[in-house]
């Protein structure tokens with residue numbers, strides 16, 4: 001059995017919900033700081049599911065580190081919101097637009113990877129929310145993945161992801177790890193969280209579409 005985690009390391013869905021609430025400013029700009037914090041919370045959840053998911057969490061952690069480097073770097077004021085980041089990086093030609101080159105760690109391409117994963121999360125959580133007691137998390141996860149992220153992944157990543165999904169715990173254990181309370185309370189909280197996640201996704205999607213950034217290499 002795994003050693004118990006330190007309390008501050010424990011995942012809580014409420015915490016993630018709260019960070020996603022903070023993501024959007026009054027005029028619908030997305031704060032990079034809170035976006036990153038939301039992902040950190042989700043990765044805690046992933047880590048608590050076991051080492052099979054290590055290769056996924058490692059990639060997500062790397063992406064977060066890149067964004068934090070921008071957030072804390074000398075141009076930190078340009079990285080306050082996704083909108084200001086896009087403007088700054090495009091105006092200063094800091095993004096590889098057609099093929100990978102001098103800017104493999106641009107904020108724009110890095111955030112795009114997380115943004116695509118956010119769509120997977122939205123689809124997965126919606127399935128989880130509406131599933132019955134004996135719903136299979138592995139199937140919900142695979143379906144959500146096939147409808148979103150998978151098209152951006154090469155065969156070998158799709159294969160590894162598919163294998164990891166198979167060992168996901170069942171719905172009751174999954175709900176337990178969320179640390180919310182009864183299954184009914186989890187479902188209610190998912191109902192609160194989904195519109196927030198969905199709005200952050202939509203705002204980012206529109207911004208990236210406007211600037212033709214949805215296929216950054």
Ligand SMILES: CCCCCCCCCCCCC/C=C/[C@@H](O)[C@H](COP(=O)(O)O)NC(=O)CCCCCCCCCCCCCCC
Pocket residue numbers: 013042043045046053055056059060113114117120141145149153157161168178217
């Ligand atoms: C709960 C089960 C979690 C399953 C996670 C589903 C997503 C599967 C993603 C598989 C990614 C495999 C790792 C490699 C990825 C990279 O190739 C690829 C491309 O990057 P590159 O252009 O720099 O090369 N990276 C990505 O697409 C970014 C993936 C980020 C995935 C983050 C997933 C976090 C999952 C958090 C789970 C939270 C569940 C919450 C329940 C309340």
